[in-house]
Amino acid sequence: MRVARATNDLAPLRRFYRDGLGFEEISGFENHDGFDGAMMGHPAWPYHLEFTVRHGHYVSGASTPENLLVFYLPDTADWTRAVVRMEAAGFDPVEPANPWWSTHGRTFEDADGYRVVLENRAWVR
Incomplete structure (x- = not known):
């Protein structure tokens, strides 16, 4: 994909x-x-x-803070390393628009306003 x-x-x-x-x-x-x-x-x-x-075209950034990529990292050590790597690279967590994502995760925003959630849980259907 x-x-x-x-x-x-x-x-x-x-x-x-x-x-x-x-x-x-x-x-x-x-x-x-x-x-x-x-x-x-x-x-x-x-x-x-x-x-x-x-080239020669302008695009606007994310239209809403709810444009998310969510990565489920159920292992707490893996999740902690991922969060520390983001922060060490100079990216501070942002407050998610939906408070659900702060329960078990951290949200980060790229330069275009799109957000990535690092979720410390397994995804279950």
Whole structure:
């Protein structure tokens, strides 16, 4: 699965997702039909995030603080390491719009206003 979205600047997103969340830049491109892009993820994961800049076009950021990617990290040691890595990279938690996400998690916001929740629970259907 690929989740793709537009941005105006790849650099701060690389820092957030690579340095903060620990993703790798698994692929990318420059000036491909007027687009630059970066794919962030891990070579062994079945999903990744793609961020693209379209030359000459402006995109607005997140329309609401409820635009979330939620990562469930049930192991408390793994979750703590993830939160510490985000904070060490200079990203402070933000107050979630929905207080549910602060019960067992921390919410962080990227440069475009999109949010990532690191949830210290297992997801159960």
